[in-house]
Amino acid sequence: MASKPKLSVADEDHIRQLLEKYVCPVQYHEVRTRFLGNIATPALSTSPLQLVKDLWGGELPEFERMDDVNELIGTLVNGLWNSLTRHQKRNDPFRLTRMAPGSTRQDIADLALLRRQELDGFVEGLFDGQDRIDLPEKANAALGNLGEIRAMMAGIYELTKNKAKPADRSNLDQTIRHIRELTLIMEKEINIVVLDCARARRRMMKNADRFPPTTLH
Numbered sequence: 001m002a003s004k005p006k007l008s009v010a011d012e013d014h015i016r017q018l019l020e021k022y023v024c025p026v027q028y029h030e031v032r033t034r035f036l037g038n039i040a041t042p043a044l045s046t047s048p049l050q051l052v053k054d055l056w057g058g059e060l061p062e063f064e065r066m067d068d069v070n071e072l073i074g075t076l077v078n079g080l081w082n083s084l085t086r087h088q089k090r091n092d093p094f095r096l097t098r099m100a101p102g103s104t105r106q107d108i109a110d111l112a113l114l115r116r117q118e119l120d121g122f123v124e125g126l127f128d129g130q131d132r133i134d135l136p137e138k139a140n141a142a143l144g145n146l147g148e149i150r151a152m153m154a155g156i157y158e159l160t161k162n163k164a165k166p167a168d169r170s171n172l173d174q175t176i177r178h179i180r181e182l183t184l185i186m187e188k189e190i191n192i193v194v195l196d197c198a199r200a201r202r203r204m205m206k207n208a209d210r211f212p213p214t215t216l217h
Helices: 012-021 028-040 048-054 066-088 105-127 137-161 169-210
Strands: none
Touching: 012 028, 012 066, 028 048, 028 066, 028 105, 028 169, 048 066, 066 169, 105 137, 105 169, 137 169
8 A cells, every 4th residue: 555655844944045045025934934824724716836926026036047947936835835734734733933042132022023923924824815714713713812922022022122121131031931932822823723724624625525516507
């Protein structure tokens, strides 16, 4: 009996190099979550190629050779996109980007901004250019929780960037712990959205097979 082919793991260094080479306005950590959100979305119009184009505002960057086009699309779609689809299984949850530990105000601001951008990317991918989408119950509740966390991260960023606001060592350490706790909650809620949407799609496909559309003559 043939076994299922294993999904390739994306080469993060290569992806970062390509995004930098073609001056992508979206950073890698946000690209990851935008792709994941688009994988999870219940929207029927989703297209990995269009998602890649949207990273550059709707059109691919300029290339010198066709090989360069194939490399970029292959790396982002066959590599990153396909690699992220494995997180639709409970035993392989998605993890947010890890940063080297830091304890300065700037370190905290950078981490809070990164988390906010990751959330923005996930939501943008999930909505797939639409103003509204129909989500299953658990996914909808989790998305509401993520919205609250996004506001907290934005608040932490603004507070730590404001040098007029005093902050002693104990306050900074407490903020770092707070971000770490919120990061774990973010991951939990993101995975709830991904898994709940995956279950909903499987139910829809099962029902479609059970009750095929009737052709009228």
